[in-house]
Every structure is written in structure tokens, then in C-alpha cells.
Amino acid sequence: MTVSATHIDRDRMRARIAAVLERARLRTMALTDAVDEADLLAQHSPLMSPLVWDLAHIGNQEELWLVRDVGGREAVRADIDELYDAFKHARVNRPALPLLDPGQARGYVGTVREKALDVLGTSELSGSPLVDNGFAFGMIAQHEQQHDETMLATHQLRVGAPVLSAPPAPGTQAPVDGEVIVPAGEFLMGTSADPWALDNERPAHPVHVPAFAIDIAPVTNEQYLAFLTDGGYDRPELWSPRGWAHRQEAGLVAPQFWEREGDRWTRTAFGVRAPLRPRQPVVHVCWFEAEAYARWAGKRLPTEAEWEKAARFDPATGATRRYPWGADEPDQHTANLGQRHLEPAEVGAYPAGASATGVHQLIGDVWEWCSSGFEAYPGFRAFPYREYSEVFFGGDYRILRGGSFGTDEVACRGTFRNWDHPIRRQIFAGFRLARDLREDER
Numbered sequence: 103m104t105v106s107a108t109h110i111d112r113d114r115m116r117a118r119i120a121a122v123l124e125r126a127r128l129r130t131m132a133l134t135d136a137v138d139e140a141d142l143l144a145q146h147s148p149l150m151s152p153l154v155w156d157l158a159h160i161g162n163q164e165e166l167w168l169v170r171d172v173g174g175r176e177a178v179r180a181d182i183d184e185l186y187d188a189f190k191h192a193r194v195n196r197p198a199l200p201l202l203d204p205g206q207a208r209g210y211v212g213t214v215r216e217k218a219l220d221v222l223g224t225s226e227l228s229g230s231p232l233v234d235n236g237f238a239f240g241m242i243a244q245h246e247q248q249h250d251e252t253m254l255a256t257h258q259l260r261v262g263a264p265v266l267s268a269p270p271a272p273g274t275q276a277p278v279d280g281e282v283i284v285p286a287g288e289f290l291m292g293t294s295a296d297p298w299a300l301d302n303e304r305p306a307h308p309v310h311v312p313a314f315a316i317d318i319a320p321v322t323n324e325q326y327l328a329f330l331t332d333g334g335y336d337r338p339e340l341w342s343p344r345g346w347a348h349r350q351e352a353g354l355v356a357p358q359f360w361e362r363e364g365d366r367w368t369r370t371a372f373g374v375r376a377p378l379r380p381r382q383p384v385v386h387v388c389w390f391e392a393e394a395y396a397r398w399a400g401k402r403l404p405t406e407a408e409w410e411k412a413a414r415f416d417p418a419t420g421a422t423r424r425y426p427w428g429a430d431e432p433d434q435h436t437a438n439l440g441q442r443h444l445e446p447a448e449v450g451a452y453p454a455g456a457s458a459t460g461v462h463q464l465i466g467d468v469w470e471w472c473s474s475g476f477e478a479y480p481g482f483r484a485f486p487y488r489e490y491s492e493v494f495f496g497g498d499y500r501i502l503r504g505g506s507f508g509t510d511e512v513a514c515r516g517t518f519r520n521w522d523h524p525i526r527r528q529i530f531a532g533f534r535l536a537r538d539l540r541e542d543e544r
């Protein structure tokens with residue numbers, strides 16, 4: 103019984119891994135087939151790699167981990183490892199490298215995938231931390247999807263006729279004005295149990311969080327516009343000294359991709375310019391803009407622990423959930439993920455995705471800036487390599503949580519941690535507000 107049950111479990115796991123890898127590859131192909139060769143080779147912004155670099159880098163990481171490390175197979179192209187090592191070449195320098203051309207890159211990722219699937223078919227998926235529960239396969243699927251989101255950001259920066267399309271994101275279904283109060287107390291942050299959680303999400307550890315209030319929904323375009331028209335970008339007292347210096351130097355006057363047209367504002371998304379959707383969460387703002395808005399509104403950004411407690415803690419049971427709504431995988435009723443739409447949904451669009459504390463849209467739509475920097479959890483152990491997380495701890499980064507409309511569900515859960523520089527705006531980032539409780543609310 104035990105042996106055959108194990109076989110069935112392993113076959114199920116293999117099928118699931120193959121499906122997750124296939125979903126990532128279809129998206130990679132869609133994002134790279136959408137443009138011509140010149141576009142694939144071009145650098146659309148100094149912040150981004152040429153799309154053809156991302157493509158071959160996806161294949162190279164898959165070759166390193168699945169074909170060579172897990173599979174113990176011979177190298178497909180050991181000669182290109184150095185070219186596609188993200189730590190060896192800054193993005194700005196990547197176009198000048200002797201990269202594989204689009205045809206070669208497509209051939210390369212196809213060959214690597216065939217071999218990786220062959221390794222999957224023979225791997226026991228147990229016996230070492232790297233392969234237990236298919237971890238390395240899950241890590242590579244997440245890696246590909248993370249680059250797909252990066253490539254989607256490159257598409258957003260690309261100038262030219264629109265090449266991507268998707269149905270509009272849903273509108274408001276439920277009122278989500280105001281905030282909820284999360285009482286003081288301990289909750290279990292991070293995870294030790296999630297088989298594909300990355301090293302920086304581990305281990306689960308108790309954290310005491312003082313009582314706080316957090317907004318039910320992210321800040322919308324309409325709300326952000328009120329800050330802008332109230333002179334938000336011209337009032338240094340709303341900004342931190344560093345934020346104001348950046349606002350001056352970068353000439354920030356509105357979120358990226360916003361333009362004033364007479365007395366109204368438009369937003370350009372993936373080559374399509376349209377009037378702002380007032381109830382859509384604001385996106386493409388940097389951490390400094392979020393900080394200034396929060397001061398203007400008399401609130402602050404949530405800490406990372408507050409965000410995760412609002413998302414995962416169930417006050418009725420004291421348990422910590424995988425997702426705000428529970429343990430079920432996300433779907434079209436709970437979260438706007440996976441590039442199903444090319445924009446965030448209006449606030450209140452996913453009542454079924456609300457957390458036990460009553461907070462909406464924590465997963466999907468826009469990454470949410472938190473006040474915290476990127477630090478190791480107590481008991482952290484680098485795995486499977488230091489460069490995944492450890493080398494970034496303590497750097498000039500701020501935490502982003504919850505994923506965006508461009509994040510695939512395999513790379514998104516209540517514990518997932520993202521980080522970036524506080525000046526970055528090309529990512530699909532917005533924010534929500536929190537505050538300390540007043541004496542009479544405690």
C-alpha cells in the first residue's frame with residue numbers, strides 16, 4: 103500500500119510540476135513572440151535587459167539547476183553561463199554582450215526544457231533538500247515567472263504600437279472604504295511548511311505585532327490624484343529629506359505613465375493611452391511617493407509584519423493562512439494574478455479574496471510597498487545559494503508584498519517577499535496605508 107501510494111503521489115507531483123513549467127513557458131513565448139527580432143534585441147530602458155537576454159537567462163538557470171545539478175547531465179552550453187549570470191553584468195551593459203540571437207535563444211531554451219522534463223521523469227523527487235517535493239523544479243518555475251513579470255514591465259516601457267491585449271480587469275463588487283483594526287498579539291510569520299517557499303520566507307516564527315489599523319483597499323488613482331492636485335509634489339514637508347531630493351532630481355510630478363490632457367489625466371498601459379480609472383489602485387509609484395502620500399493622508403505605510411498579519415492571521419482560530427482567503431489556490435474569484443488582465447482591478451473587485459481580518463486585494467493587482475527593509479528572519483539559512491536572498495539583506499531596499507496582476511500564482515503567496523530600491527517605479531507597485539491606534543481605540 104505504502105509503495106503504490108508513494109508512486110501515485112510522485113506521479114501527481116510530476117504532473118503538477120510539468121503543468122507549472124508549461125504554463126511559465128507559454129507565457130515566456132507569448133511575451134517574446136509578440137515583438138519582432140529588433141524589438142527583442144533592443145534595450146527599452148537602461149533599467150531592463152533586452153528581452154532576448156531574459157529568454158536565454160531563463161534557459162540557463164534551468165540548465166544549471168535542473169539539467170546539471172538535479173539531473174547530473176552534461177552541460178548543454180557551458181560556454182554561455184557567464185553571459186547570463188545576472189551578478190556578472192549589470193542590466194545596462196547586457197545589450198553589448200555577444201548574446202544568443204533570438205533564434206538561437208529559442209532553440210536553446212527548447213533543448214534545455216526537453217532535458218529538464220526528462221530529468222523530471224526519472225527524479226525520485228526526494229532524498230535531498232534540493233529535490234524534496236520537487237523544490238528545484240518549483241524554484242525554476244518561479245524564476246521563469248518572475249522574469250516573465252520583468253519582461254511584462256519591459257513591455258510597459260517599450261515605445262510603439264500595442265502588441266499585448268487582455269480583457270479589462272473587473273470593477274468594484276463590494277464597498278471597501280475605510281480601515282480595519284487588527285488587535286495586538288502574536289502571530290506566526292513566514293513558513294517552514296510550504297514546500298516551494300524560498301529561503302527568505304523561512305522559517306515560521308512568532309512575531310508580536312502591536313494593534314494597528316490598515317486600509318481595506320489599496321490607494322486608488324482617484325485618491326492619489328487628490329494628493330497630486332493638493333500640491334503633493336510641491337510640498338517638501340510631506341516628503342522625507344531623501345525622498346524630496348529624489349523628487350527634485352528625477353523631476354517627479356505624477357506616477358510614471360500618467361499624462362495631463364487639458365483638465366484630465368490619462369495613463370498609458372502597454373501602448374494604450376486611456377483616461378484614469380478612478381477606482382483602480384494607483385500603480386508605478388516609487389516608495390518615496392508612497393511615503394509622501396501617507397504623510398499627506400495622516401497615516402503611514404504598514405510594516406511587513408503588519409501586512410502579513412492582516413493577510414494571514416485568522417483571529418477566530420489564531421491560525422495563519424497560506425492565502426488571505428484560506429488554503430485554496432488563487433482563482434479568478436479571489437485575485438487578479440497571472441497577466442489575466444493587463445491592469446489592476448478596481449478596489450472591491452474580489453470580495454471572495456478578503457482576509458479573515460476583512461482586508462481586500464492583498465494578493466494580486468499591485469505589489470504593495472511596506473515601510474520595512476529586507477532582512478533575514480530569525481533562523482534564516484541560505485538555500486540553495488547565497489545570491490538568492492542573503493546578499494541583499496540590509497541593502498537599500500524596501501519590501502513589496504502580495505504580487506501584482508503580472509505575477510503568476512506559483513510565485514505568489516501570503517509569505518512571498520519581494521524587494522526593490524525605494525526609487526523604482528517600473529515595477530507594478532502601489533501601496534495601502536496603515537496607522538497606529540489612538541488612545542481611545544485601544
Ligand SMILES: [Fe+2]
Pocket residue numbers: 159163188245249
Ligand atoms: Fe534571474
